[in-house]
Amino acid sequence: MLREEAVRSAISAGAEEAEAFELLTRQVSIRIEEGRVKTASSVRLVGLGVRASIGRKLGFAFATNPSSGEETGKEAAENARAAPEDPDFGGLPDAQRVEYMAELMDPKLRDLDLSDAASMFLAAVQSARISDKIVSISGELEVSFSKVAIYSSRGVDVAEERTYLSAYIETASKDGDRRGSGFGFADGRRLDMFDPEKVGREAGELAIRTLDATTIGVEELPVILQPKAQFTIIPFLVGEAANAENLQYGRSFLTGRLGDRIAREEVSIVDDGRIPWLPGSSSFDGEGVPTRRTHVVEDGVFRSPIHNWYTATKEGTRSTGNAFRGHTSPPSISHHTVSIEAPKLLMSKDELLDVRRGVLVVYTMDRPNLATGEFSGMAETAFLIENGEVTRSLRQTGMGFRLEDFLKNMDAVGDDVESLMGFRGGSVRARIKVAGPGAR
Amino acid sequence: MDLKDAVSLGLEEGADFVEVRRELSRSTMIRMVDGVIRELTRGREFRISVRALYRGGWGFGLANSEEEVAEAVRDAVKLARLSSKWAEPIQPDWPSFRGKFEARGSKPAWRVPVEDKIGIVEEQDRLVRSMDRVTNRNIIMADTLRETEVVNSLGTDVTQSLPRVRIAAYIFAHENGVTESAFESRGGVGGLELVEGSEVASEAARRAVEALSARPAPAGPHRAILDPKLAGVFIHEAFGHAAEGDEVVANKSILSGRLGDRVGSDLVSVVDDPTLEGLYGFYRYDDEGTESRRKYIVKGGILSGYMTNLETSSRLGMEPTGNARSMDYGNPPIVRMSNTFIDRGDWTFDEMVSDMREGIYAFGSLYGYTDPAKGQFMFKAEGGWLIEGGELKQRLREVAITGMTLEVLANVDAVGRDLSHDPGMCGKMGQWVPVTTGAPHVRISRLVFGGR
Numbered sequence: 001m002l003r004e005e006a007v008r009s010a011i012s013a014g015a016e017e018a019e020a021f022e023l024l025t026r027q028v029s030i031r032i033e034e035g036r037v038k039t040a041s042s043v044r045l046v047g048l049g050v051r052a053s054i055g056r057k058l059g060f061a062f063a064t065n066p067s068s069g070e071e072t073g074k075e076a077a078e079n080a081r082a083a084p085e086d087p088d089f090g091g092l093p094d095a096q097r098v099e100y101m102a103e104l105m106d107p108k109l110r111d112l113d114l115s116d117a118a119s120m121f122l123a124a125v126q127s128a129r130i131s132d133k134i135v136s137i138s139g140e141l142e143v144s145f146s147k148v149a150i151y152s153s154r155g156v157d158v159a160e161e162r163t164y165l166s167a168y169i170e171t172a173s174k175d176g177d178r179r180g181s182g183f184g185f186a187d188g189r190r191l192d193m194f195d196p197e198k199v200g201r202e203a204g205e206l207a208i209r210t211l212d213a214t215t216i217g218v219e220e221l222p223v224i225l226q227p228k229a230q231f232t233i234i235p236f237l238v239g240e241a242a243n244a245e246n247l248q249y250g251r252s253f254l255t256g257r258l259g260d261r262i263a264r265e266e267v268s269i270v271d272d273g274r275i276p277w278l279p280g281s282s283s284f285d286g287e288g289v290p291t292r293r294t295h296v297v298e299d300g301v302f303r304s305p306i307h308n309w310y311t312a313t314k315e316g317t318r319s320t321g322n323a324f325r326g327h328t329s330p331p332s333i334s335h336h337t338v339s340i341e342a343p344k345l346l347m348s349k350d351e352l353l354d355v356r357r358g359v360l361v362v363y364t365m366d367r368p369n370l371a372t373g374e375f376s377g378m379a380e381t382a383f384l385i386e387n388g389e390v391t392r393s394l395r396q397t398g399m400g401f402r403l404e405d406f407l408k409n410m411d412a413v414g415d416d417v418e419s420l421m422g423f424r425g426g427s428v429r430a431r432i433k434v435a436g437p438g439a440r
Numbered sequence: 441m442d443l444k445d446a447v448s449l450g451l452e453e454g455a456d457f458v459e460v461r462r463e464l465s466r467s468t469m470i471r472m473v474d475g476v477i478r479e480l481t482r483g484r485e486f487r488i489s490v491r492a493l494y495r496g497g498w499g500f501g502l503a504n505s506e507e508e509v510a511e512a513v514r515d516a517v518k519l520a521r522l523s524s525k526w527a528e529p530i531q532p533d534w535p536s537f538r539g540k541f542e543a544r545g546s547k548p549a550w551r552v553p554v555e556d557k558i559g560i561v562e563e564q565d566r567l568v569r570s571m572d573r574v575t576n577r578n579i580i581m582a583d584t585l586r587e588t589e590v591v592n593s594l595g596t597d598v599t600q601s602l603p604r605v606r607i608a609a610y611i612f613a614h615e616n617g618v619t620e621s622a623f624e625s626r627g628g629v630g631g632l633e634l635v636e637g638s639e640v641a642s643e644a645a646r647r648a649v650e651a652l653s654a655r656p657a658p659a660g661p662h663r664a665i666l667d668p669k670l671a672g673v674f675i676h677e678a679f680g681h682a683a684e685g686d687e688v689v690a691n692k693s694i695l696s697g698r699l700g701d702r703v704g705s706d707l708v709s710v711v712d713d714p715t716l717e718g719l720y721g722f723y724r725y726d727d728e729g730t731e732s733r734r735k736y737i738v739k740g741g742i743l744s745g746y747m748t749n750l751e752t753s754s755r756l757g758m759e760p761t762g763n764a765r766s767m768d769y770g771n772p773p774i775v776r777m778s779n780t781f782i783d784r785g786d787w788t789f790d791e792m793v794s795d796m797r798e799g800i801y802a803f804g805s806l807y808g809y810t811d812p813a814k815g816q817f818m819f820k821a822e823g824g825w826l827i828e829g830g831e832l833k834q835r836l837r838e839v840a841i842t843g844m845t846l847e848v849l850a851n852v853d854a855v856g857r858d859l860s861h862d863p864g865m866c867g868k869m870g871q872w873v874p875v876t877t878g879a880p881h882v883r884i885s886r887l888v889f890g891g892r
Contacts, residue, residue, distance in 0.1 A: 034690050037526040040519035041500035043770060064485035064770075065504035075482050082554045083480045115522055122526065136692045136813070140869065172692045172813035179694065181813035210814065218660040249473060249576040251612050253619060329469075330479055365809055366818065369838050371612060371619040374656070376840040376890045378818035380811065395816055396842045398890025400659060435659035436842075437888045 002069040003151040006050045009073030011153060015052035015059075015080055017092045018073065019152035021286065023047040023327045027144040030118050032169075035125055035137040037118055047327025052076035053092060056085040060330045090313030093287045095155035100283045103276035106190040109163040110145040117141060120196055124169050127200030128184070131173070131208055139169035139203075148282075156288040163189050164279055169200050173207035180213070180393070182206030183363065183381070185228070187420055189277045206362065206381060210393040214384065216436040222358040222411075223399065224385070224429045227418035229361040233375065235422050236367045237403060238271045239335035242296045242304070244311035246370060253373030253404075254302060262302045263407035266344040269297035271306060273321055273336035280337035280422045286325030291336060294320045297407075308333045339424045340413060347412040350388075352429055358385040359394065359434055368403045376400045379434070398435040406430050441509040443488075443591040449510060450492050451593055453517040457493035457532035459592040459728065460509070463769035466550060467584040472561045474577055475569060480554065487769040492516040496530045497523025500772045534750040534760065536595035537731050541724035543602050543717070545631025549583035550603070552632055557581060560632065564609060564641040571642075573649050575619070576612035579641060581605075583632070588769070590729035598729040604628070604720065604874060606863055607635040613648040620651035620837075622804070622822060627863040628876075629722040647804065650835060651823055657800060657839040657889045658826070664841075664887040665792050667803035668860045670821050672877030675710055675782050676866065677808035678817035678845040683710075683737045683745075684763070684775040685752030687812050694815035694846065695743060703743045704849030707785055710738040712747055714762060714778030720863030721780075721875040725762070727773040732762035737780075741849075749775050767871035774869060781878030785855025792854050792883045794830040800889060801825040801832060802841065805862075805877075815845045840890035848884055856880030 003020035010018035024046050031039040049062040050072050059079025063072045121141040128137050142165070149159035166187040173180040184203035186194050225233070246252040254262070263269065273291025275281050284290055287309050295303050307315075308323035308331050324334035353360070359382055366377025379397040383390045414427035441449075443460045450458030464486050471479035488503040490512045499519025503512035549557070564579045583605045591597050606627030613620055624644040628634045666674060687693040695703065714723050714732035723732055728750050736744045746756060749764035752775060764773035793801065804822025811817070824836035861878035 033686070034528075036528065037497065037523045039498040039500055039772060040523045041772065042515055042519060043500075043502045044504065045502070045770060046504060058480070060479060060481040062481065062483040064483075065487065066484070067505065071484075079480045079482060079554070082558070083477050084558070086476050086478065088476070114519065118522060118526070136690050138690055138692065170692070170813075174691075179814050181811050249578075249612070250614060250619065251576050251621070255619070328483055329481065366820070366840065369621075371621040372837065374837070376656075376820070376838060378816075378840055378842045378890065380816070380818070395814070396844060396888050398659065398818075398840050398842050398888060400656070400840075400890050433659060435888065435890050437661050437886070 002048050002066065003149055006048060006069030006073035007151055007153055009070040010050060010052040010077045013074040013077035014054065015077040016054050017153050018050060018052045018076065019092045019150065019156065020069065021049040021325060021327055022149045024147040025144055027142060028114050028117060029140060029142040030121050032121065032125055032137065032139045040114055040118065048072050049327040050076040051092060051330055052080045054080045056087060056089045057083045058086060058089050059083050062328045088314045089310065092152055092154050093156060093289060093309040096289050098158050098284045098290045100160060101274060101281065104189055104282060105161040106163045108191045109143055109165055112143055112191065117143060121167065124167065124196035124200035127197040128169050128171050128204035130204040133173045133175045134171055134204055134207055135174045136172035137169065141167040150288040158284050158288045160283050162282065165191065165194055167194055167199055169203040171203040171207035173211055175211050178211045180207045180210035182210065185420060187279050189279060193277060210381065213393040213395045215395050215438065216397065216434065217438040218435045220431060220433050222355045222429055223432050223434065224352055224358065224360045224427050226362050226427045227423065227425055228420065229364045230425060230428065231421040231423040232365060232367045234340060235335050235338040237269060238296050238306060238338045240370050241373065242306055243333045244305040244307045245333055247305050248311060248314060252370055257302050260302055261300050262404050263297050263300045264410060265300040266342050267297065267300055267407060267410065268295060268341040270295055270339050270341055271335050275337050278337045278419055285321040286323040286331040289319045289321045289323060291321040306333055306335060335422055337422055337424050340428065342413045345413045346415055349414055349416055352412050352414050352427055353385055353390065354388045355385055356387055360385055360390055373403045375403055396436050399432060400435065401432040406432065441506055443589060446490065446509045446513050447591055447593050450513045450517055453514060455492040455494050455517045455520060457593055459491045459590065460488065461769045462488045462589045463586065465584055465586040467582060468554065468557060469582045470557055470561050472565055472579045475565050477558065485768065488512065489769040490516040491772055492520040493530065493532055494520035495524040496527035499523060502770055530751060534594055534754060537725065537729050538597050541600045543629050545603060545633060547631035547633045548603060549605055549632050550585050560636055568611060568641045568645040571645050573613045573615050573652065574611060574645050575614040578610040581607040581635065592729060596729035598725045600725050602629055602723060603631065605630065605632055605634050607638060607640055609641040609644040611641065611644040611648045613652055615652045618652050620648050622647035622651065625863055628718045628720050630718055651837065654823055654835040654837040657824055657836040659889060661886050661888050663796060663799035663885055665801045665881055665883045667881060668879045669805045669862050670802055670819065671782060671879035671882040672862055673805040673808045673819050675879060676777060676780050676877040677810045677819055679710060679849065680777045680780045681810050682812040682845060683747055685746045685748035685756055686775045688746050689752050689755045693812040698743050701743050702741050703846055704738060704741045705852040706741040707855045708738055708741050708849055708852050709736060709783040711736055711783055712777055712780045716779045719779045719861055719876045721778040726764045727766045728764040730760045730762040730764060735761050747775055747777060749773060765873045767873055771871050774871065776868065776873050777866060777875055779861060779876040779878065781859065781861060782855065782880065782882060784857050784859040784880050787854045787856045789856060789858065789881045792881060793827060793832065796827050796830060799827045800836065801827055806838065817845055818842050842888050842890060848887060851885040852882055853885050854883035
């Protein structure tokens with residue numbers, strides 16, 4: 001096996017410890033352009049990433065589609081020899097007992113026939129075509145099956161199979177000079193988590209609803225962030241701001257804030273690597289450490305960073321199982337699935353919308369600043385709320401807030417829970433500043 | 441199996457067009473944090489990809505070794521037949537290209553021992569190690585050598601060898617409970633001479649420290665000057681993507697069907713030029729083997745061209761512009777930018793500022809994106825200065841700028857003579873490719889700032 005060859009080779013080339021990460025991926029994809037299948041792809045890839053250490057010196061090498069693990073193992077050892085010492089490097093991870101999850105690999109997804117996948121995805125396209133004002137439909141369906149294995153000279157020997165599906169549909173609409181666009185997205189590890197009609201319909205409806213657009217000026221308003229508007233913001237708090245490396249180097253606005261109140265008391269924020277069938281879940285992390293549930297914010301207080309082995313060893317604590325890695329780079333730190341838990345703030349969709357004037361944000365692609373914790377971005381797809389009703393689409397609407405203020409001022413969490421891109425939760429509402437070019 | 445034999449096999453299997461691409465890439469990456477090497481990586485990647493066209497449907501397959509090529513060809517043709525069930529027929533009457541190109545630079549990175557590369561990174565770190573208020577130093581240097589060969593059934597046969605080098609500094613500074621950061625990078629196609637002696641770390645450190653005294657930008661519309669980095673990202677994100685041929689033919693772009701129309705102020709000309717040797721987005725042949733060329737997208741405010749690959753060129757009735765690019769040969773080529781920039785004008789920066797009573801000078805780019813269908817964009821400035829009475833008065837923090845592409849281009853009222861280019865990575869459909877964004881200083885009469 002590649003990974004065992006690589007570890008043996010690194011050790012015989014002079015490494016004291018070595019670890020190999022091996023990835024086999026089989027991926028099929030269907031690309032849609034102009035409402036039709038444009039390209040069908042099938043890709044199989046073998047990746048190997050090797051870490052080798054000599055004392056406190058660490059080297060890394062990788063290969064895509066290698067014929068053996070030997071050269072990569074040797075290169076990792078050579079890099080370790082060339083690297084200067086890292087005083088904080090406390091060795092490669094020890095072997096840990098891993099409790100394997102059953103809900104990571106769906107045989108139906110693994111064995112999905114490409115022709116069936118195309119037909120299924122075309123149902124989404126069909127659902128997006130809700131009006132002759134829809135002038136463009138495109139998108140992509142990707143289905144992958146992967147085997148992930150880690151083997152090391154320290155006794156780590158873990159392997160598991162995972163499946164993953166992601167699908168999106170993008171739409172453009174036109175009505176005279178008016179233009180709109182829409183987007184629908186789904187991901188998961190199980191075939192039946194993808195509802196093609198829902199993804200297509202969402203994209204089609206948004207494209208029509210965004211045709212009728214207006215702008216606003218600079219105002220402070222109740223703003224509702226729907227789940228798709230949160231996946232770049234709330235997981236950021238865990239994956240970046242509470243990332244132990246960023247805290248240890250003083251890059252994060254949460255540096256030195258452990259134990260501080262950073263959200264209102266009713267709010268907890270949790271990272272969970274073991275929720276069945278979610279893409280953020282796995283039995284072990286990128287270093288073979290078992291995944292778990294970590295309370296990052298508990299009752300409003302910043303309780304725990306997320307760690308990989310390096311940052312945990314540096315602090316004399318235990319890894320939280322948040323090492324993240326592909327085969328082309330050594331492990332970094334990332335979140336699994338991040339959720340806001342605030343049962344006392346729970347509201348229905350109608351209750352959330354019950355404001356005299358506000359903004360409903362469907363998507364934003366922006367994230368806060370790591371150093372300052374400030375968010376300055378665009379409400380990419382957003383609507384005006386007037387007297388409890390969602391009315392016109394908004395253009396050029398900027399939003400600005402301090403993430404901590406947002407979490408402290410949040411006054412409602414919706415029951416419209418969705419899971420996507422490492423986030424699970426409902427809409428949230430808080431009063432923030434929005435900025436546009438002025439009312440039209 | 442030989443690449444040409446693979447093409448013949450694809451035709452025998454019934455494909456209308458077959459393309460086989462072979463890629464070998466090698467890379468080194470060094471990441472130093474606070475003077476400690478945290479990552480020293482070497483990598484090798486090998487791929488052969490096959491694309492087949494059958495009655496308008498495309499199929500894409502991948503071989504991990506030469507022994508697997510025949511299987512990948514059969515896979516690609518089978519997948520193309522599957523796609524064709526729903527496709528519109530395309531006639532592959534495209535031009536072909538033959539040639540070889542090798543870029544080297546005066547100090548090829550693959551010949552330099554890794555210890556010397558570590559020395560370059562250490563030197564950057566040393567320059568800012570003892571700087572007051574600097575609390576975290578991240579220096580990253582990466583070099584890659586990408587050797588490719590593209591052969592297709594129309595007679596194209598090109599090989600190319602492109603070495604790329606980039607060095608970047610991401611510096612954090614802290615004072616009185618405030619933390620700020622700044623990022624700077626240099627790089628291009630060539631050898632280590634492109635990054636040796638650069639001042640990325642000291643420049644990033646200077647701006648991070650300067651930002652400690654910054655305050656949030658005032659929200660709302662303002663007259664604004666964008667520095668070359670920000671104006672370059674603006675033209676790339678807000679306009680460049682909308683001028684990509686695949687967006688245009690799919691009717692997803694605000695520029696669809698608008699060739700010859702006025703799309704901006706007559707001060708604005710926009711160029712995409714992959715032939716600028718040494719720049720990070722340089723290449724002689726694109727990933728379909730088409731020879732690259734310089735083209736105006738906008739000339740004097742008039743939309744004068746789109747960027748195309750083979751297929752979109754014929755669908756738009758244009759010549760292929762050599763803009764088909766893939767992140768690696770594990771992905772099919774799609775229409776991408778290269779070195780894209782606003783061409784120089786005749787203003788100086790001082791003239792632009794002194795001419796302003798009130799406004800914002802925004803600089804540095806963190807990232808940006810666009811929705812080509814609505815023509816709406818956002819880009820994030822690293823910081824800015826409040827301008828009052830023709831002078832830079834108060835340093836401003838990171839800020840989002842939003843706008844409608846065509847409105848903003850129409851509102852350009854001054855273009856500088858100080859054109860410069862910056863290396864970066866551009867993402868589209870999950871594929872990242874090296875590009876440069878470029879511009880001189882540009883002044884816009886009305887731009888919406890997000891504030892905080």
